[in-house]
Amino acid sequence: MLLYNTLTHERELFVPNEPGKVKMYTCGPTVYHYAHIGNLRTYIMEDVLDRYLRYSGYSVRRVMNITDVGHLTSDGDTGEDKMVKGARREHKTVMEIAKFFTDAFFADCEKLRIRRPDVVVPATTYVDEFIRVIEALVEKGFAYEAGGNVYFDTSKLRQYYVFHGFSEEDLAEGVREGVGVDENKRNKADFVLWFTKSKFEDQELKWDSPWGTGYPGWHIECSCIAMKNLGERLDIHCGGIDNAFPHHTNEIAQSEAYLGHKWCNWWVHVLHLNTPAGKMSKSSGEFLTLSLLESKGYSPMEYRFFCLQSHYRKNLVFTYENLDNAAASYRKLVGRVAAVMREGGGGEVDEQEQKELAKGFRDALDNDLNTSLALTALYGALKSGANAATKLAAVADFDRVLALGLIENAEKLNEEQQKRSAAAAGAAEGTAGFSDDPEIRAIEELILKRTEAKKRRDYAEADRIRAGLLERGIALTDTPGGTVWSKV
Ligand code: AMP
Ligand code: ZN
Numbered sequence: 021m022l023l024y025n026t027l028t029h030e031r032e033l034f035v036p037n038e039p040g041k042v043k044m045y046t047c048g049p050t051v052y053h054y055a056h057i058g059n060l061r062t063y064i065m066e067d068v069l070d071r072y073l074r075y076s077g078y079s080v081r082r083v084m085n086i087t088d089v090g091h092l093t094s095d096g097d098t099g100e101d102k103m104v105k106g107a108r109r110e111h112k113t114v115m116e117i118a119k120f121f122t123d124a125f126f127a128d129c130e131k132l133r134i135r136r137p138d139v140v141v142p143a144t145t146y147v148d149e150f151i152r153v154i155e156a157l158v159e160k161g162f163a164y165e166a167g168g169n170v171y172f173d174t175s176k177l178r179q180y181y182v183f184h185g186f187s188e189e190d191l192a193e194g195v196r197e198g199v200g201v202d203e204n205k206r207n208k209a210d211f212v213l214w215f216t217k218s219k220f221e222d223q224e225l226k227w228d229s230p231w232g233t234g235y236p237g238w239h240i241e242c243s244c245i246a247m248k249n250l251g252e253r254l255d256i257h258c259g260g261i262d263n264a265f266p267h268h269t270n271e272i273a274q275s276e277a278y279l280g281h282k283w284c285n286w287w288v289h290v291l292h293l294n295t296p297a298g299k300m301s302k303s304s305g306e307f308l309t310l311s312l313l314e315s316k317g318y319s320p321m322e323y324r325f326f327c328l329q330s331h332y333r334k335n336l337v338f339t340y341e342n343l344d345n346a347a348a349s350y351r352k353l354v355g356r357v358a359a360v361m362r363e364g365g366g367g368e369v370d371e372q373e374q375k376e377l378a379k380g381f382r383d384a385l386d387n388d389l390n391t392s393l394a395l396t397a398l399y400g401a402l403k404s405g406a407n408a409a410t411k412l413a414a415v416a417d418f419d420r421v422l423a424l425g426l427i428e429n430a431e432k433l434n435e436e437q438q439k440r441s442a443a444a445a446g447a448a449e450g451t452a453g454f455s456d457d458p459e460i461r462a463i464e465e466l467i468l469k470r471t472e473a474k475k476r477r478d479y480a481e482a483d484r485i486r487a488g489l490l491e492r493g494i495a496l497t498d499t500p501g502g503t504v505w506s507k508v
Contacts, residue, residue, distance in 0.1 A: 021076065021386045023256075024333060026183050026264055026287040031388050034286065036255040041081070042073050045246040045284075046137060047259035047267070048084040050091045051121035052106030055128055057308045057323065057338065058293035058300035062260040064324055065290045065332040065389070067134040069258065071421045072385050083249045084137040088118040088144050089225050090215075091238040096266055097202060097212045101235075104223055114224045118142065128310045131320035133423035139249050143241040146248070147227045150236040153244050153278055154213045154229075162277040166204035168217035170231050172274055174209040182272050183264050183287070211270050212237040239270035247275060247283075254284035261289040290332045296339060308338065316340075321425050322347040328391040328422060350424070356402050357430035358437075360411050367407035377401040377414040385421065394422065444502035463494055467503050470496070 022031040036042045046066050049055055055063075073080050093099030106121075107114045126136065143150075154170055157163040162176050174180045201208075215223075216234035226233045246254055259268065268287060275283040293300055300308065313323055326346035330336050380400055384393035401414040412427070419426045454461045466485050473481040486496050495508045 021072075022388050023286060023288065024388050025285075026289050027285075029184075032286075036078065037253045037285070040078060042078045042255050043250040043253070044070065044073075044080055044082045044256040044258070045242070045250060045254055046082065046084045046257075047242055047263055048086045048140070049121075049125050050087040050102050051118045051125065052091075052102040053121060053302050054307075054309045054311070055125050056300055056302055057310060057313065059260070060128060060132060060310060060323070061293040061327050061336065062290040063129060063134050064132055064327045065391075066258050066288075067132075067423070068328070068332075068385075068391060068421060069256075069288065069389055070135060070137075071423060072389065075421045076382075081139070081250065082135075082137040083139040083141070083246060085242055085245045086118070086122050086140060086142040087238060087241065088114070088122075088142050090143065090236050090241060095262070097237070101223060103225075107224065115144075118144070128320075131310060132324050133321075133425065141245045141249070143236070143245070144225060146241070146245055147236060149244045149248055150240050151214075151227075151229050153247075153274075154236075154240060156278055157213065157274060160277065162274070163213055164206065165231055166206070168232060169204060169212050169234075170214040171205060171210045172213055172270065172277075173206060174211075174273060175207045177273055177277065180209055180269065180273060181265075182269060211239060211266065213240050213274070239267055240274060242267070243271045243275040243278070246271075247279070252279050252281070252283070256286045256288055257284045258288040258290070261291050264289055291335045293327075293336045293338050296337060300338070313343070318343060318347055321429065322350045325350040325353075325424055328395060328424070330392055332389060332391070353399075353424075354426060354429045354433055357412070357415055357426050358433040360402065360408050360415075361430055361434055363408040367409040369413045370406060370410045373404075373406045373410050374413050374417070377404060377406065377410070378417060381414075381418050391422075394418070398422070440501060463489065463505055467496065467505065471503060 021034045023034040024031045046063075049059060070080055070082055088103055089101065091102050093102055093105065103114045103118065106117050110117050110120075112120075122142070129136065154163060157172065158165070158170065161173075163170055163172050165171075214229060214231055214234055214236055216229070216232040223235060226235055246257070257268065257271070264287070272283060295305060295308075297305065306312070310320060310323065314320070323343070323346075326343055327336070329346055329349075377397070377400070380397035381394050384390045384397050387393070398415065398418050401418070402411055404411065406414070416427050454464045466489060470482045470485040473479075473485065489496060489505070490508070493508055494505050496503050496505050
């Protein structure tokens with residue numbers, strides 16, 4: 021598989037450290053609020069990568085943190101802890117909102133068929149480990165204490181800006197956005213490993229440490245959780261593109277300083293979902309959550325399909341019009357699968373043909389996870405000359421990676437259609453239950469009379485009934501499923 025690596029800015033042939041095994045780390049959510057659909061785009065695309073590696077035969081161990089302390093509003097070392105801000109907003113404690121929004125996050129993931137990583141670690145459960153690694157960094161001369169805080173000394177590294185494309189300029193910008201320059205830092209790029217002199221007195225969670233009571237920085241959390249659970253050599257680290265700097269740059273700095281060798285081979289970043297106005301935000305504009313989309317009638321699978329239609333390394337613009345188009349395509353796709361099911365015919369799966377169909381699918385995903393071409397391969401399979409059983413086997417196979425619920429939703433669609441036609445047939449036979457509402461029942465009885473008249477070819481009577489109903493403000497429409505009425 022060719023997989024783009026932000027470290028080299030190239031698509032490289034993916035080879036894990038240990039044959040057949042992949043160690044993968046994902047930056048988890050900061051649980052101070054619901055995830056917005058931009059965050060969820062990142063988790064969906066990471067899920068496709070995880071699933072495709074498994075589909076390709078790798079045994080994947082995937083670890084994710086839950087950031088419930090230390091992520092400041094600026095992404096750097098200024099601003100307030102997002103969790104404290106969230107707790108104040110909700111009039112709850114930090115741990116209460118952490119639990120609430122962690123559960124909400126995994127509920128969204130379940131709806132979107134995002135696999136739960138094998139290991140999930142809330143940062144607050146790992147503080148001893150953070151302290152241990154920070155102590156080692158101080159001992160090795162990579163960290164220093166100043167003004168009560170512990171900082172990482174970036175001047176001790178041969179190269180700090182590992183993902184070129186980020187530079188001092190970006191950092192200067194971060195500082196401008198933030199509260200001010202931290203006078204304790206020896207170098208502009210240095211970052212906090214442990215805070216004790218928080219400017220914010222209401223920091224709720226604090227722990228004792230060799231440097232005084234305080235709390236960890238956000239970056240050290242991911243390094244420690246990854247190293248503790250996945251060892252010294254990581255194959256893939258992923259996150260949204262905004263995490264590349266400073267978060268991932270700092271993760272690399274401290275992990276490699278601690279280990280004394282290269283840490284992670286592939287850095288995979290998902291580009292952003294934006295609104296036409298720009299950056300997606302939890303605080304301004306419409307706060308786009310999965311629940312909001314559901315309340316507007318979209319299904320989580322339609323949103324997943326929307327994401328899969330475009331490449332993870334391209335920015336994606338969210339509009340309801342774009343989502344409408346994706347939702348319509350998704351429903352059409354499910355309809356096609358349902359039609360193949362109805363063809364049935366009891367044919368046997370032609371394994372050779374199925375393999376050929378899968379080849380196009382694999383080629384697409386082997387090319388830096390091209391999900392939109394993978395969908396094209398899926399359409400190709402449905403259009404192919406294969407028999408129904410082979411087509412369905414291909415759909416089920418591809419859906420191990422796409423996770424669009426195609427077989428399940430097609431079965432549901434067929435069941436619903438069967439029920440509807442049974443009801444229509446029942447109505448035509450006069451055996452269906454009439455409404456309990458006397459007014460509606462009168463209309464239904466007249467419709468039945470008209471259907472019977474039409475069967476007898478007594479069109480004069482049928483037209484008379486229709487005209488009579490129209491005078492009462494009831495219009496009839498004949499559809500393949502039977503006659504339906506509406507008020508005019
Ligand atoms: P957070 O909960 O803020 O720590 O972010 C969770 C994940 O969402 C991280 O991997 C971010 O990089 C990613 N992310 C943040 N904003 C967006 C966006 N607009 N589109 C896609 N991913 C995003
Ligand atoms: Zn992280």
